[in-house]
Amino acid sequence: MTASPELGTPQLASPDLLRSVFRQHAAGVAVITAQGERPVGFTATSLTSVAAEPPLISFGVGTSSSSWPVIARADHIGVHVLGEHQQELAATFARSGADRFAPPTDWRTGPEGVPLLDGVLAWLVCRVVARVPAADHRLVIAEAVVGDPAGAGRPLVYHQGRFNGLRD
Structure with missing residues (x-):
């Protein structure tokens, strides 16, 4: 098999x-949030729907993340789908060393x-069912327990190293 010119030059992984590649x-x-001695959370672009029955999701988390020690022990986690109006919130939860739950972050204690x-835009509370080394x-694989899909607005996306809204 030969490479076609429109595919470019292959590179070793x-x-x-x-x-x-993933910038594209x-x-x-x-x-993703969880409760330990204090609340923790981080911005994730690895959220995936795994199965509908039972309702499973997954996401990746670095073991060097400040949130990992709490996520490693948490029975339940929160999953929040951000809207395009929440770029600053996404940046806050992505920033190392930030006090993510201090004002202006608005939050409350939910189920579990x-x-x-x-x-x-939407949230879930999920029961953690597995943590797979990678x-x-x-x-982290978790089963949705309760949630609300009724938030207003358009989704926030991450592309080319930046948070963006969808274009019409």
């Missing part, structure tokens, strides 16, 4: 290649004690 992949933006962010990350 590397971390830089993976990052370059537009992904929805979510914030999970921190729930206000003003999101290099320096863990793939």
Whole structure:
């Protein structure tokens, strides 16, 4: 088999290649939260629907993340789908060392004690069913327990290293 010219020049797999390829992949933006001694959370673009029956989701989290020790022990987590009006919230939860739950972040304690962010497009509280090792990350699989899909607005997406809204 020969490479066609429109496919470009293949490169050997590397971390830089993976990052370059995934900059081309537009992904929805979510914030994952959990309650420990204090609430924790982080911005995730790895959120995936796994199965409808039972209703399972997954996301990846780095084991060096400040949220990982709480996520590693949490029975329940919150999943928040962000709207395009929440770019600053996404940046806050992505920023290392930020006090993510301080004002202006609006949140409340939800079912199972999970921190729930206000003003999101949709949210779920999920029961963690597995944490699968994947290099320096863990793939967390969780079953949806309760949620609300009724937020208003359009989704926030991550593309080319930036948070963006959808274009018409």
